[in-house]
Amino acid sequence: MKPYYWESQHGNFGDDLNLWLWDFLLPGFREVHPETLLVGVGTVLNRALLPEATHKLVIGSGFGYGTLPDMSDPKEWDIRSVRGPLTAAKVGVAPELGIIDPAVMVADLPEFQDLRKIYKRSFVPHWESAIAGLWPAICDAVGLNYIDPRGEAKDVIRKIGQSELIVAESMHGAILADAFRVPWTAVSTSHSINSFKWNDWAQTLGVTYRPRRVPVSTRAEAMIKGARFWGMGFQAKEPQPEDPNRRQIDGDLAVAEREPRQTSLRAAAKRALAAPATLALWQASRAAPQLSRDSALAERKERFRTVLDGIRRDYF
Numbered sequence: 001m002k003p004y005y006w007e008s009q010h011g012n013f014g015d016d017l018n019l020w021l022w023d024f025l026l027p028g029f030r031e032v033h034p035e036t037l038l039v040g041v042g043t044v045l046n047r048a049l050l051p052e053a054t055h056k057l058v059i060g061s062g063f064g065y066g067t068l069p070d071m072s073d074p075k076e077w078d079i080r081s082v083r084g085p086l087t088a089a090k091v092g093v094a095p096e097l098g099i100i101d102p103a104v105m106v107a108d109l110p111e112f113q114d115l116r117k118i119y120k121r122s123f124v125p126h127w128e129s130a131i132a133g134l135w136p137a138i139c140d141a142v143g144l145n146y147i148d149p150r151g152e153a154k155d156v157i158r159k160i161g162q163s164e165l166i167v168a169e170s171m172h173g174a175i176l177a178d179a180f181r182v183p184w185t186a187v188s189t190s191h192s193i194n195s196f197k198w199n200d201w202a203q204t205l206g207v208t209y210r211p212r213r214v215p216v217s218t219r220a221e222a223m224i225k226g227a228r229f230w231g232m233g234f235q236a237k238e239p240q241p242e243d244p245n246r247r248q249i250d251g252d253l254a255v256a257e258r259e260p261r262q263t264s265l266r267a268a269a270k271r272a273l274a275a276p277a278t279l280a281l282w283q284a285s286r287a288a289p290q291l292s293r294d295s296a297l298a299e300r301k302e303r304f305r306t307v308l309d310g311i312r313r314d315y316f
Contacts, residue, residue, distance in 0.1 A: 001029045001038045001057065001315075006049065011150035012127045013157065014172030015042050017103060020154075024109055025102070025308055032315055036078075041103050043197050045069065045087065052076075057315075059307065060102035063087045064197035081307045084200035099307065100204050100300040103172055104179040106157055108301075115161040115180070119145040121285050122163040124156075124173030129189055132220040134274045141271075142282040149173065167285050169214075171198055178205065178297065183289035186211040187281070190225040204300055205292035212284045217277040218270065230273060 005018035018040050022029055029038065036055045039045075043064040050056060050069055055076060062083030071077045071091055081099045082088050088098035106112065122145040125135050130148050139146035147159045149170045157176055160166060166177035166184040177184040186198070188211035198209040215229075216222045222229035271278075 001033050001036045003038045003040060004044065004050070004056075005040065006042050006044050008127060008150075010127055010131060013149050013151065013153040014103065014170065014175075016153040017041060017106060017157070021102065021106060025105055026311065028316065036315075041101065043083075043194075045071075045082075045091065057311070058082065059311070060100065060304070061087075062101070062197055062200055063090045064194050064200070080311060081304065083197070084202075084204045086196060086200040086203065098200070098204065099303050101172075101175050101201050102304065103175050104297065104301060105304065106176060107161070107179040111154070112158065112161055112180075115158065117162055117164050119159065119163040121145065121165045121167065122147050122159060123167045123281065123285070124149055124160065124170045126169045126189070128224055129169055129217075129221060132218060132224050133189075134217040134221075134270060134277070137271060138217060138274055138278045138281055141278055142285060144281070144285055147173070165285070165289055167281065169211075171201065174198075175201060178207070178292050181291065181294070183291045185284055185287050185289045187214045187284045188212075189214050189216050189221070189277075190227060205296050207290055207292050212280070212287060214280040214284060215276045217274040 003018045003022050005015045008015065022038060022040060036057050039050065039056050039058045039061045041060060043062045044050065045061050045063040045068055046066040047069040048066050058077065058079045060081050060083055068090055071079065079091065079093055079097065081097050082091060082093065083098065083101045085095045085098035088095050123135065123139050124147045125133065127149045129135060130150055136146045144167065145163065147156055149156060160173060160176045160182065161180040163182055166173055166182050167187055168174040168177060168184050169187050169189060174184045174186055186209055195209060202209045216225060216227045219229050223234045226234050
C-alpha cells in the first residue's frame with residue numbers, strides 16, 4: 001500500500017504526519033497490496049484529489065471541500081472508518097463508522113510518552129495564517145509560544161504535547177492537544193472557516209466548536225482570506241485549500257507581499273496595525289479552555305484499534 005495525503009508545498013503537520021503514522025499503526029503495510037491506496041488523515045474525500053480506477057482503503061479520512069467522489073463501488077472503495085458522523089452521513093455509510101480522526105493515535109507513539117511541559121501557553125495558527133500573518137511577533141507580545149504548523153511534523157507535535165494550554169486555529173492543533181490531554185481553545189481569523197470538518201471531529205468526542213474571533217494581522221493575510229483589514233475588504237480566492245488548484249494562493253501572496261523594504265519604523269507600524277489581533281489573541285489565551293472526557297477519548301481510540309485489527313486480518 002501507499003499512503004495518500006494532501007501535500008502543501010509550504011508544509012502542514014496535520015497532513016505530513018501520514019508519512020510515518022501508518023508505519024506505527026499498521027507495520028509492514030507498504031509491503032502488501034501495492035494496488036491499494038491508504039487514504040488516512042486529512043480532509044481528502046474530494047473528487048479533485050483522489051485518483052479513479054484505483055483501489056482505496058479509507059481509514060479515518062474526512063469530507064469538507066469540493067465534491068465528494070462516488071464511493072459506492074466496493075471494488076474500488078473499502079471504507080473502514082471516516083473522521084466523524086458528518087462525513088459518514090455525506091458518504092452514506094453507517095454513523096458508527098464515523099469514529100475519530102486517526103491523528104489522535106499519535107499520542108501512543110513511544111517517542112511522545114512522558115513529554116515534559118516547557119511551554120505555559122502555545123498558539124498553533126492555520127497554515128495560511130502562518131504564511132502571511134504577523135503571529136510570531138504577536139505571540140511574543142502576549143506571552144504565547146508560537147508553533148509554526150509548517151514545521152517538521154514530529155517537532156510541531158512534540159511542542160503541542162509540551163504545552164500546558166493550546167490556542168488553536170489549526171484543527172489538528174486542537175486534535176493533537178486533546179489527544180495529549182492538553183486543554184485547548186479554538187480561534188478563527190476568517191468568517192469562511194470550514195466549520196464542517198471541525199464539527200465532524202468535535203462530535204466524536206462530545207466537545208463544542210465555538211471559535212473565538214481573532215482579526216487578521218496583516219494586509220497580506222486579509223488578501224488571502226478575503227477578510228477586512230482596517231476598513232479595506234478583500235475578495236477570497238476559490239477553490240478551497242485542499243484543492244490542488246489552490247496553489248494559486250502563492251500568486252496572490254506574492255502580490256500581497258510586494259511592499260517596500262522593511263525598516264524599524266515600518267515594522268513598528270505593522271505591529272500597531274496588528275493591535276486588534278494582538279488583543280483578541282491575548283483574550284483567547286486567557287479564556288476558559290475545553291478538553292474531552294478521558295473516557296470518551298479512550299472509547300473512540302479502542303473502536304479505532306478494532307478497525308485496525310480488521311484491516312490486519314483482511315490485508316496482511
